Amino acid sequence: MGRKRDIFIAAIILVLTWEVVALLLDSMALPQPWEVIADFLLKIADGRLVDDFFISALRAVLGIFLAFVVAVPLGLVVGAAPSWRKRISPFIYLLYPIPHVVLLPLVIILFGIGEFSKIFLIALIVFFQVLVTTRDGAKNIHQNYFYSMQTLGATPFQVYRHLVLPATLPKILTAMRISIGTAIAILFFVESFATAKGLGYIIMDSWGQSDYISLYTGIFSMAILGFILYMLLDRIEQWVCRWQIVR
Amino acid sequence: MGRKRDIFIAAIILVLTWEVVALLLDSMALPQPWEVIADFLLKIADGRLVDDFFISALRAVLGIFLAFVVAVPLGLVVGAAPSWRKRISPFIYLLYPIPHVVLLPLVIILFGIGEFSKIFLIALIVFFQVLVTTRDGAKNIHQNYFYSMQTLGATPFQVYRHLVLPATLPKILTAMRISIGTAIAILFFVESFATAKGLGYIIMDSWGQSDYISLYTGIFSMAILGFILYMLLDRIEQWVCRWQIVR
């Protein structure tokens, strides 16, 4: 399949670039790929990394899920209904640009130091990205579609179900892609308290010890985790957005 | 104007909510709004905060600018040309989900510890969000528009100039919104080395001293900075997307 080949070529190019840069820089801060891949395979083989991988995956996915469950419906309503948009947008604009990781102490007070705080923090950060993307997507639906719905006597809920949601779906998938990147990228932060498991923990722990090979093993694992999620998402997109492909 | 009123109401509601939560929690981790606002006004009045505000704004804006200059053209091409999309997407999928802040040592090797490293790090993180959003936007342009361009004998560049760019503009603005949020939110990270200026520095520094009033003054300033940028963006949108409003 052409797709598999493209991925393979991309991976090769990335590793080669990495190798060349590592050789040129010759610095402990960028180990060579073979060192990292050997470390990665070793840790996978002896099972150490497997747990971390799955626990991080779970945290990221649950965080994204939590954010979507709230942000998508809200984004659809805020985007599609101008009166809501006017009222809610100032909140988004005031609350989005603050660094939510700094609110960690607050999150801990509210939800304790368990898993939920971690998932909540991921959800909180992803939430705004999903909200803004969904809102902007729903805003740009052509008025004629609303007219068609209206002439068919749709209730407001039906308008969301049959028009706003499917029309915004491609943008929601974009939001999902951005979320995956963000959620994984902030694991290193949310896994720096009250846990000794997870790719984020590995990264911070090795970074603290200046163990750059482990650090890059963590990064490498995250790239793979993200990649797997992206592939899944592409599958989903091919299914739910069939109508865009056939045209 | 209704808009100003909406913003005002939103601000009031936020401050009131904050007040109530602060009173309920009664924790140093969440000071009361009046303490923070007083501190903010004092620091603005004596000029201390003004520098920080502008230097942070500059770093964020330059980072976003740098990211856009590269990511938008790339995203347009990758989105609109299926062959490019197939080839470049694996790179995006492999490189996006890694926590780019962890690449700090690498960035420092390449660009030193001066201003440029800070701006570059912001740009790097924002880059992928813009790339993904632009790409997905350009992907969803209806084939008929391409046919129209083709019948008019447009060169590939003209297709981008007259079709792909304007059609993707609403999504690019969405990307801009997400970038603003992200860029400001990661200031706290990029301003924690080799600088003693900036809102991010204030936040991390006060956090380190558990000076939560200063911390929230920093957060508060960031919210305002973001808000100002969002208002500017809404203005720009009203101008460049006139055709969407009139319909």
Add this chain to the structure above:
Amino acid sequence: TQQLRIGLLLIEDSIPFWVAEQEEYYQAHNVDVQLIPFLSALERDSALAAGAIDGAISDPIGAILFDQGTGRLKITSLGLGKTPAEGVFAILASPKSDITTVEQLKGVEIAVSNSTIIEYVTDKLLQSQGFSPDNYNKIEVKKMPIRMQMLLSNSVSAATLPEPLASIAVAKGAKILLKDSNAEQSLSQTVIIFRSEVLDKKKIAVQKFFRAYGDAVNSINTSPEKFRALFLEKGRIPAFMADSYPIPVYPQPEPFSVELYQPVIQWLVTKGLVNEIAYAKMVSQDFMSVQSHDD
């Protein structure tokens, strides 16, 4: 003239560096020193790894972990911490817990930062009280402010914190159970480290730097109050203890001693974090010999 870029954390240990700059001792000794502030050890180590700074202020654990026996850097001098009294760490109990004695820490979770001086001091303090490693549990919380906040909100019952956070926590009701300033021997020190490459290539500059540093130490020790403002600013001392906070007596730069080195390397080896590294390989003696004691 050769330039030295030195990474500093905003702690009281780095005051002599700033004093030397303010009093123009670097110029006096004809060395160009650029001081670069960092908010945490992580960014400092990144800059060090990237070669963007030549030297830094650090702690022995961090320095040895960074080096890993590769000879990338050397501990060039001791900063604060020669005597136990200069210790800055404390194990504290949460305001809302009923823990009041060290004994009650048994079986309790203590928030620390793994593989750092924090964990080291915690182990040492508790073991000096007769605890065995399985008497207590450590819970990982990397970021200092979060650890403190967790302590104050009773999310954890105990935590190890450095000054000035320990004092702030006490002011908020936390109870000090153990302090390394009360220990029988010095447990925590700061050290000045340089990259080996720099020590080779800019030997003279480093020597000059230490002379300037020594001058600054003298100035501070002679009239500490003169530098209180600078001390409060660069040491990031919270306002509520600004006036009462004692300015320590800074020692002249001197080599990091074997006595201080041994327990650290042993702890690291026992934990499996590094292989044994010979004292002479890690610690440099060269730069103090030229030190003139002109006070």
Add this chain to the structure above:
Amino acid sequence: MMIDIDSVSLSYGTQRERKEVLNNISFAIKPHSICAIIGPSGCGKSSLLFLLAGLRQPDSGKIVVKGNPRRGTILQNYGLFPWKTVAQNIGLGLTLQHMNKRQIAEKVTALIAEMGLTGFDKHFPSQLSGGMQQRVALARSLAIDPEILLMDEPLSSLDALTRERLQNLFLQVQKNKQITAVIVTHSIEEAVFLGNTIVVLSERPAKIVQIVDNPQAGDLSYRGQEHFYSRCNMLRNLLREDKNG
């Protein structure tokens, strides 16, 4: 279902740049009759239909519809949902009314056959030709058994034969179900064949040029008669005179 249009006016644009589109339009549509609206391109026919469908409010005047009849509407640009298949698009109105799935499927299948779209039920609108899309839109508005049917050039993209067949089909349904219908058309022949009354509008801003009574409309044999052609010519002249004078 009596529809009463009472001194309706409408403008587009901002205060600064107003374009008047409908200028004091009044007429009534008798229950169970077909009203055809003709007029030059851009005069305001679609705008008038928007008002009748309740999609916009007039600047002044009012539109009174007795009771709360089920309305079927076909907009000029089909308004199909690209993410729904032909069958889903046609059945949408019924789905919204919570009719059960089997009944919907039956009704949709019958309509697809009548529209000559058999075999295309699982296609998306983008896979259809222009005329096929238009037939889907027609089927969708017929599916809900409307009491009032508002149609904006519903057959404009169809070839002559298909068009005639669907005109006949429409007439039959309209008579059986006693539908009150408004059809905007640019085909004078279509207006004369279908419209019990024909409303002739002037250039923008649209005023009523004349309301023509057309008692023979809907008679299948009408199309061949001489009377039919003279009617058409009369309307053509009306339009031409309005344009020139």
Add this chain to the structure above:
Amino acid sequence: MMIDIDSVSLSYGTQRERKEVLNNISFAIKPHSICAIIGPSGCGKSSLLFLLAGLRQPDSGKIVVKGNPRRGTILQNYGLFPWKTVAQNIGLGLTLQHMNKRQIAEKVTALIAEMGLTGFDKHFPSQLSGGMQQRVALARSLAIDPEILLMDEPLSSLDALTRERLQNLFLQVQKNKQITAVIVTHSIEEAVFLGNTIVVLSERPAKIVQIVDNPQAGDLSYRGQEHFYSRCNMLRNLLREDKNG
């Protein structure tokens, strides 16, 4: 500009579910003539035009156009750019050819006037009626002075009078500039009035039913003559027979 269509076939869909649309179509279009294509809705007329415009490639067979003539094309759905004003849309082809701004403005203004769109130059397509949008599309393809003009139902949304006026305008331009034109239309009258040759296609998959020579086409007085009507009836019968038999 001779256009030669040689045993062209086309299918849509996947291997599993193929729909044949064009079945072995061959005919030639004489230079400087107008070729009208008629056939039932959904038979494949637009698809054939796509092939002529080079927007798709046939599955088999080939289309030969001598030289590299400037082609103007009007697709069935107008294909206007919603983010460009009327003036920008009409001038787009010229802008792409780097003509200077003043010349473009002049040409565009003249075309806007001819299309009866004066005053709408700064409007966006969404602010126009269906027929006005169609006129903009026509103007856009005329602006580039095409040597070949391919039009898919270019006048379908226009009222009878505007339509006739634009047919006459088109004829005049076609003769002056010696354009070779292909017009897909569902109006038999339009095909007979404009088409020097009329290609009649069958139901999908489209085969050629007959190629009708129509020497009187383009004669302004033709429309009134009896001969005109009998031609129309002949074509209507051709189509009907194909459908039924």
